[in-house]
Amino acid sequence: AQKITQTQPGMFVQEKEAVTLDCTYDTSDPSYGLFWYKQPSSGEMIFLIYQGSYDQQNATEGRYSLNFQKARKSANLVISASQLGDSAMYFCAMRDSRDYKLSFGAGTTVTVRA
Amino acid sequence: DTGVSQNPRHKITKRGQNVTFRCDPISEHNRLYWYRQTLGQGPEFLTYFQNEAQLEKSRLLSDRFSAERPKGSFSTLEIQRTEQGDSAMYLCASSFLSSGGGEQYFGPGTRLTVT
Numbered sequence: 001a002q003k004i005t006q007t008q009p010g011m012f013v014q015e016k017e018a019v020t021l022d023c024t025y026d027t028s029d030p031s032y033g034l035f036w037y038k039q040p041s042s043g044e045m046i047f048l049i050y051q052g053s054y055d056q057q058n059a060t061e062g063r064y065s066l067n068f069q070k071a072r073k074s075a076n077l078v079i080s081a082s083q084l085g086d087s088a089m090y091f092c093a094m095r096d097s098r099d100y101k102l103s104f105g106a107g108t109t110v111t112v113r114a
Numbered sequence: 115d116t117g118v119s120q121n122p123r124h125k126i127t128k129r130g131q132n133v134t135f136r137c138d139p140i141s142e143h144n145r146l147y148w149y150r151q152t153l154g155q156g157p158e159f160l161t162y163f164q165n166e167a168q169l170e171k172s173r174l175l176s177d178r179f180s181a182e183r184p185k186g187s188f189s190t191l192e193i194q195r196t197e198q199g200d201s202a203m204y205l206c207a208s209s210f211l212s213s214g215g216g217e218q219y220f221g222p223g224t225r226l227t228v229t
Contacts, residue, residue, distance in 0.1 A: 004156075033215040043203060045157070045220035052215055091156050095216065100170065101147065102218060104156030 003027075004092050006105035013082045013112055020067070021077040021108045023092030031097035034075040036066065039107070040088040048090075051075060079110075087112045116140060118221035120206050126227045127196055134192045135224045139208030146189050147218060148181055149205040157205055163189060196228045 003026040013019040025034065036048040051059045051066045059066045067076040079086055089109050093102040119138045127133050139146050145164050149157035160179065161171045165186035174180070178196075183189040193200055203225050207218035 035215065035217060037220075042222070043225070044222045045205060045207070047217050047219060050215040050217050093156070100145070100162050101159035101173075102149075102157070103159075106154075107156055 004094055004103055004105035006092055006108050008108045009106070010109040010111070013079075013086075013110060015084060015112055015114050016081055018078060018080045019082055019110060021079070021090050021092075021110070023075045023077065023105060025073050025075060025092070025094050027073075027094065027096050029096035029098060033095050034066070034068070035093040035095070035102065036064070036075075036077045037091045037093060037104075038086075038088045039091060045091070049077070082110075082112045084112050084114060086110060118206055118208055118219055120204075120221040120224050122224055123222060124225050124227075126229065129196060129198060129228055131196055132192065132194045133196055133226065134190050135204055135206075135226075137189045137191070137206030137208075137221060139188070139206070140210075140219060143208035143210050143219075144186070145209045145216075145218075146183055147207045147209075148189070148191050149207065150175070151203040151205055151223070160191075193226075196226075198228045201226055201228045 005024045032053045034051045038046045049061045049064045051068045063080045065078045089107045091107045092105045121136045147162045148160040151157040161181050163183040178194045181191045203223045205223045207220045209218045
């Protein structure tokens, strides 16, 4: 069974600073994908970044990067140069090769302060 | 706008009534998913279609829940005899089978309130 753990229920970050959101996962499948989504107060889930289990390099998308540590089963999201619009809930999710659904963590609320 | 759309965005209904939600996926996407999200939690998978075939429905919360995707295009999620515990956000997502990690793109959701 898959399990996603996000241990930080809420975080505050100063505008223009970087923030790291923790995510650990548990799976016995050697082939899996890790995803991060952003959910603003409007409710829509916005896809941010994807990391495949066989990818050699950490994924990056603009100000988002994924710090993938496979041996530690960790997939932390780093947001650089935080902006006020980054204030939202962030979810880590996983899908393995046998599955189709995403399994989500409980989420981390990020609040960016001016 | 070619993203996933959902209608209605909000639905208030009385306990015992039936409700139906619609999802229009991104046009070239062949997979469609329904999730439910309650306050303060991550989305929870309900069911999934590949084209018009419903390949997984065991996660539907009870036999009051059903979903269809006629002709492999839009999908509907119906809840019969609604209960107060059905109050939640219902999210639809779509993906393309062979695209990268198969990342799913979500619609804005339908927020259901059962009074």
